[in-house]
Amino acid sequence: MTFGRVLMRHVGVPNSTSLAVYKADGGYAGAARALQMTPDDLVELVKKANLRGRGGAGFPAGVKWTFLPKDRTVTYLCVNADESEPPTFCNRVLIDSDPHLLLEGVLIAAYATRTTVAYIYMRGEFCEQFHILQRALDEAYAAGYFGHNILGTGHNLECYIHRGAGAYVCGEETGLIESLEGKRGWPRIKPPFPAVEGLFRKPTVVNNVETLACLPHILTRGLDWWLSIGTANSKGPKMYCISGPVNRPGCYEAPLGLTCRELIYGADFGGGMRDGKQVKAVFPGGLSMGALRGDLFPKPPDGKVDPKQDYDELDCALDFDDVRKYDLLGLGTAAAVVVPEDADIRDVLLNVTRFYAQESCGQCTQCREGTAWMYKIAQRIRAGAGRRVDLDIIEETSRNMGMIPGLSICGLPDGAAWPIRTLIQKFRREFEQRIAAQEPGAAQSLIRRTNAAAYELPVLHGRAVQPAGGTFATPLDVAPPR
Amino acid sequence: MSWRTIDRRTAAEQDLGPGLNDAVKEKIRSFFPRYPTKRAVLLPALHIAQDALGYISLRAMRELAELLELPPSAVLDVVTFYTHFWTHSRGRKTIVLCRSLTCELMGGGRVREGLEQRLGIGEHETTPDGQWSYMTEECLAACEHAPCLLINEKLHKGVQAEDLDRILVDPENDHLDMPRSTLFDAPAETKP
Numbered sequence: 001m002t003f004g005r006v007l008m009r010h011v012g013v014p015n016s017t018s019l020a021v022y023k024a025d026g027g028y029a030g031a032a033r034a035l036q037m038t039p040d041d042l043v044e045l046v047k048k049a050n051l052r053g054r055g056g057a058g059f060p061a062g063v064k065w066t067f068l069p070k071d072r073t074v075t076y077l078c079v080n081a082d083e084s085e086p087p088t089f090c091n092r093v094l095i096d097s098d099p100h101l102l103l104e105g106v107l108i109a110a111y112a113t114r115t116t117v118a119y120i121y122m123r124g125e126f127c128e129q130f131h132i133l134q135r136a137l138d139e140a141y142a143a144g145y146f147g148h149n150i151l152g153t154g155h156n157l158e159c160y161i162h163r164g165a166g167a168y169v170c171g172e173e174t175g176l177i178e179s180l181e182g183k184r185g186w187p188r189i190k191p192p193f194p195a196v197e198g199l200f201r202k203p204t205v206v207n208n209v210e211t212l213a214c215l216p217h218i219l220t221r222g223l224d225w226w227l228s229i230g231t232a233n234s235k236g237p238k239m240y241c242i243s244g245p246v247n248r249p250g251c252y253e254a255p256l257g258l259t260c261r262e263l264i265y266g267a268d269f270g271g272g273m274r275d276g277k278q279v280k281a282v283f284p285g286g287l288s289m290g291a292l293r294g295d296l297f298p299k300p301p302d303g304k305v306d307p308k309q310d311y312d313e314l315d316c317a318l319d320f321d322d323v324r325k326y327d328l329l330g331l332g333t334a335a336a337v338v339v340p341e342d343a344d345i346r347d348v349l350l351n352v353t354r355f356y357a358q359e360s361c362g363q364c365t366q367c368r369e370g371t372a373w374m375y376k377i378a379q380r381i382r383a384g385a386g387r388r389v390d391l392d393i394i395e396e397t398s399r400n401m402g403m404i405p406g407l408s409i410c411g412l413p414d415g416a417a418w419p420i421r422t423l424i425q426k427f428r429r430e431f432e433q434r435i436a437a438q439e440p441g442a443a444q445s446l447i448r449r450t451n452a453a454a455y456e457l458p459v460l461h462g463r464a465v466q467p468a469g470g471t472f473a474t475p476l477d478v479a480p481p482r
Numbered sequence: 483m484s485w486r487t488i489d490r491r492t493a494a495e496q497d498l499g500p501g502l503n504d505a506v507k508e509k510i511r512s513f514f515p516r517y518p519t520k521r522a523v524l525l526p527a528l529h530i531a532q533d534a535l536g537y538i539s540l541r542a543m544r545e546l547a548e549l550l551e552l553p554p555s556a557v558l559d560v561v562t563f564y565t566h567f568w569t570h571s572r573g574r575k576t577i578v579l580c581r582s583l584t585c586e587l588m589g590g591g592r593v594r595e596g597l598e599q600r601l602g603i604g605e606h607e608t609t610p611d612g613q614w615s616y617m618t619e620e621c622l623a624a625c626e627h628a629p630c631l632l633i634n635e636k637l638h639k640g641v642q643a644e645d646l647d648r649i650l651v652d653p654e655n656d657h658l659d660m661p662r663s664t665l666f667d668a669p670a671e672t673k674p
Binding site: 083084085086087088089091092123124125126127128131132134135137138158160162163164165166167168179180181182183184185200241242243244245249250251283287335337339340343347348351352355358359361 | 516518519521522523524525526528529550556559560563564565566567578581582583584586587588619620621622623624625626627628632635636637658660661662663
């Protein structure tokens with residue numbers, strides 16, 4: 001592979017977090033070049049580069065900046081470093097080894113949007129990363145890249161790190177804004193979009209860490225270099241994360257359009273599965289984007305794929321467009337977790353549903369109740385007391401939550417419904433086998449153990465019950481009391 | 483998650499818990515110029531208060547409310563939303579165990595069982611000697627090192643159930659040795 005690392009070029013370099021090392025490698029040259037341009041030219045350049053947001057939704061950053069009202073006086077820039085999507089860690093790797101790249105991106109984005117105050121919203125679990133970034137910021141302030149009259153251009157920028165406190169929903173841009181304002185991280189109803197009315201009711205831009213880290217490279221290496229990387233609609237390098245039982249878990253950089261198989265088996269990437277196991281499932285873009293079937297389900301030898309049958313989906317290219325052909329929500333964070341062949345799919349479902357039930361913020365009814373309901377059903381299936389109808393209930397629930405049916409404020413329930421629905425649909429055969437292998441009557445006996453009163457209701461067996469002995473609430477298989 | 487009700491209005495003086503000293507309040511005030519409103523200082527203030535007290539006591543909530551010109555209910559509202567903040571006292575070291583999908587696939591469940599068995603406590607509880615508290619978190623964003631756990635500020639990577647004995651007896655297991663800026667820096671000796 002001839003592609004040289006760009007975003008991750010300082011990973012593994014000793015002392016790479018210091019300003020001296022960063023500047024020796026051409027650091028802050030992009031910012032110096034940007035400050036020579038007018039802000040409007042800079043926005044135009046980023047629009048031409050078609051830099052799509054790396055945070056998950058893939059919205060072009062340059063277009064986002066043009067939504068800011070022309071006559072604004074105050075603008076805020078928020079940097080989304082609240083990387084909470086399991087199993088994503090590319091922002092952590094970036095901050096760990098190259099904090100100045102992020103800070104230079106902040107400087108460029110702030111200049112382009114004429115912002116004078118930037119907040120870096122960093123998740124509370126990042127302790128080491130906070131100290132690294134804060135030290136880098138202190139250094140950059142001392143060197144005159146932040147503060148008043150930056151590099152003699154008359155542009156001012158204050159940058160603060162704001163620590164979150166453990167809430168997944170604060171990675172949503174309006175949730176992040178609410179949290180920055182000192183409230184619970186409840187996403188806001190849009191419109192007004194943050195570009196019009198965001199932080200402290202002023203026009204606000206929210207960008208992801210990795211998006212901003214691309215900006216210095218676009219400026220120093222030029223537009224042609226940038227447009228030569230990636231596929232037609234997805235330009236530029238991307239940091240891919242791979243975790244789970246593979247030989248080389250970690251974060252790897254590649255042009256957009258890497259296939260899932262390459263990510264797992266490529267010698268430069270995941271390096272194959274541990275102990276030669278096969279892949280049962282992959283979540284290729286963070287949990288929220290849905291699941292793919294692995295090579296445990298081989299394609300038919302003639303290469304014709306029947307979508308109704310189980311088949312290997314690892315040929316999915318991880319860019320912004322191809323993923324949709326495989327019933328995924330989007331590229332997401334391009335962080336793959338591999339489920340090996342010996343994992344129980346019920347455990348996976350339980351973990352995924354628990355995550356969303358825990359992290360739903362509780363504003364919208366279908367998300368708060370739906371995620372909790374699906375978690376309860378997953379617990380029941382895991383306890384060996386599932387019914388086939390439970391799978392249909394989960395699937396129906398997941399189709400009735402989120403922004404796509406137009407029911408919620410933010411995208412969290414879509415991100416919850418998608419992996420759960422794709423798990424049920426793509427692995428239905430295994431779920432049904434597991435349910436068929438349960439002890440007969442397990443579902444009923446679990447209900448009887450956990451809630452005896454509910455069992456007394458005469459409709460539980462799915463048919464109306466004639467009360468025996470004249471009492472309404474006599475259980476079916478228990479002799480009436482004398 | 484269940485609702486925990488706190489009788490804040492009629493809580494006796496001795497049940498309010500520790501308050502904030504002047505140095506902590508001064509540190510919180512130093513964050514005021516960063517934000518256009520005082521309310522926005524609430525999250526940094528809660529971090530500072532928790533670093534000083536170990537948790538957010540009722541008295542600290544009242545004092546923060548006074549400092550930031552908020553109703554005390556607004557402070558409680560925010561404290562209970564974020565999982566990082568504790569509303570009851572915790573031990574000297576807090577273990578945060580990751581339970582994301584990757585960690586569970588890599589053996590996190592066994593780590594969790596081993597930890598609960600060794601400490602003899604459940605989630606959000608503290609050992610009787612006041613040494614350990616324990617909670618789980620959805621993802622610590624260190625999935626390539628799964629399974630992992632965080633002791634105060636220090637991340638332990640690739641922890642298997644057999645490693646727990648070694649980690650728990652290590653006196654330096656919560657010591658993150660790195661140069662740091664003085665901001666938000668929690669001096670370990672002020673923790674109860």
